[in-house]
Amino acid sequence: MQRFLSICLYIFLVILSACSSKVVSSKVSSSGTSNSKTSHKKLDKIYEEDLSQYLPKYKKLNEAGDTLSDDKNKSKKAYLTEEPMHINKKLDAILDTISVRNKGVRYANGFRIQIYVGNDRKAADDAKIYTYQTYPEIFPYLSYQQPIYKVKIGDFLNRMDAERYFVNIKESYPSAMILPDRVEIKRGILVK
Template identity: 30%
Template sequence: MNKIITLFLVLAVVLSTACASSAGKGTGRTDNGGSRTTGKEKVNEDLSVYRPKYSVPDAAPVTRVEPTHHVNDKVAVLMDTVASVNKNIKYAQGYRILAYNGSERQKVMNLRKSIISRVPEVKDYLTYQQPNFRLKIGDFFSRVEAQQVLNQLSDLIPNAQIVQDQINIDKSY
């Protein structure tokens, strides 16, 4: 048992010396002066001696450059022609709500009255192509706008659909 304790102590001494820190044992670098550095110090080098140097000319007088080709009048004329062309456009591709498509006249008239009372700001279009009446509602540029109005009327007209159609452009603005 004495041999085992001795062996254990020798092994403990060997392991403890093997794990000792090696700092200061010659692994650090030395700078030009011979002193030891750890690598974390900043090196101060002046590189400005290698930069090119340019002479600054004397301040030149500031002169104002006047434009020679004025296009403001031409642009104004073009904008006026575009505006007049846009005023003549009355129709565009858009969306309407198809509220009714059937042959019962009294039913479509009652539906039209109830829709007008619910959303008075939206225009309705009632057409008759024998033997069917077709009631369309609104002039919407986007499907989202049409869906918002359809949500207001969903309890009144549950089978309504949003359809693509040629819409009237409102020029009242």
């Protein structure tokens, strides 16, 4: 029985000590302040930096729109009369060279409608004349690889433009088909 009481007393003390508030002692220095307060002051000094040098600087404008400067004699006009700002002169030079190169490009991958394939020259010429009369905005191309004549029409930059004409051409030439081909860009832009 005595052993049972000692175990209960021990459990009671453990529970009581677990529920009690913890007390942290701090050493007091000779000046009368605790060490934790002095360490906070040291940390405050470390983080006391002037960061204003890293902030962006803007030109100040007065009510008239003129820029304020340190020298009052040298005030500039407002942004409305200034020349346009260039983000990067190297970028402008690269864009100029790309535009010059693009002006030299004459051909692109596109589509043409093949309306005739056969060995009869007269039938190939008739298909070409039909294109001139019915669709003046589309240019026909006649090619010959012995013994076959091929007539292809149009310079379509995308397939959807070729599909619009293909529906009408299919009525006159049932064997017509849309084929990928190399087309002239200037003529492709004119096709509507």
